[in-house]
Amino acid sequence: MLVLNQPAYVLHSRAYRESSALVDFLTPQGRLRAVLRGARGKAGTLARPFVALDAxxxxxxELKNVSxxxxxxxxxxxxxxxxxxGLYLNELLIRLLPAEDAQPAIFDHYALTLLALGQGRAIEPLLRxxxxxxxxxxxxxxxxDQDLHGQAVxxxxxYRLQTDDGLVPIGQWQPGAFQGAELLAMADANWQTPGALAAAKRLMRQALAPHLGGKPLVSRELFMTLKEPTRD
Structure with missing residues (x-):
């Protein structure tokens, strides 16, 4: 029997059978799915998102057991x-990461992003x-900073994004296009440039969309609900 000792974070959990939970974990070895027994007891209190774990x-x-x-x-x-x-990051990882595909750099960046979110740093640059x-x-x-032909932006x-290939220069403005100044600001992570953060959000949505398929992100819909003004 294979035994893996890993640092981990819970991405998602749901009830499984009588007293267990089916949990998606992020580890340096990738996304793992495992059964957590006794999830209604002490173990279940640990099966929460955003807690650094040793598992x-x-x-x-493909379906392992948490020992x-x-x-x-x-x-x-x-x-x-x-x-x-944080819930948005978790949903992205569940939707995009193949099971058991080692991604230590993603794990480390995720941990640092959670820490920064907890410290109250500006959210939009962290997400982008x-x-x-x-x-x-x-x-x-x-x-x-280069188009798909290798020419400098x-x-x-x-420019417009040609998915999975890169940026294509175009002669005139069209919906969904990007100004070169915005792209260069993104390349330098210079979020003080007017319009750079908004353009980065549009660009990332375009780049992510083909890999997410047609199913909307639940966390994004919840976030939009949070942002909507309340009515009397």
Missing amino acids: EFRGRG RLEATGIPNLLSGEALFS SFEWRLLDQLGYGFAL VSDGI
Whole structure:
């Protein structure tokens, strides 16, 4: 029987049989799915998102068993927009990461992003950085300062994204296009440039869409509900 000792985070859990939970974990060895027995007891209190864990998994198949689960640090206590942002990251990872595909760089970046969210840092730059790193590590990245022909992006140029290939220069503005100045600001993570953050959000949505399929992200819909003004 294969035994894996891994640092881990819970991405999602749901009830399974009488007293167990079926849990998706993020580890440096990738996304693992495992049965957590006794989930209604002490073990279940650890099976929460955003808690750094040390876990032991047993089993050779895709569905493993959790034989040990311990918290290794102070939980990242997220609330409000930071909480919904953390749930968004978790949903992205569940939807995009292949099972048991080792991604230590993604694991490390996820841990740092959770820490930054818990510290109250600006949310939008954190999300754009994570989306970009995730796409790049999964092989879907593209240059922001060069078009798909290898020519340098110019600040007064206009470009559109050709999914999985890169940026294409176009002669005139069209819906969904990007200004060269915005793309160059993204390349330098210069979020002080007017319009750069909004353009980065549009760009990441375009880049992620083909890999997410037609099913909407639940966390994004919840976040939009949070942002809607309340009515009397």
